[in-house]
Amino acid sequence: MKAYIYNVDTKEVIAEIIGVDNKSIETAFFESGYENDMYGLSYTPAFGTVDGLTTDGDFDILDLRG
Numbered sequence: 001m002k003a004y005i006y007n008v009d010t011k012e013v014i015a016e017i018i019g020v021d022n023k024s025i026e027t028a029f030f031e032s033g034y035e036n037d038m039y040g041l042s043y044t045p046a047f048g049t050v051d052g053l054t055t056d057g058d059f060d061i062l063d064l065r066g
Helices: 022-031
Strands: 002-007 013-018 039-042 060-063
Touching: 002 022, 013 022, 022 039
Parallel strands: 013 060
Antiparallel strands: 002 013, 002 039
16 A cells, blocks of 8 residues: 655655555654645545646655565
């Protein structure tokens, strides 16, 4: 399962988290050091749609699966 950390103002993806469940992904998000008022977490990025997230393909990947 994947989730995306994104800038809430620009909607640009900053990082991708790959985990085995929501709890591990959300724990990694809160421990990642990203400020919660500036960055958000989404499981459904809706790339390419209105109000969807954007990416240039250059972002960090955090794989929690070991």
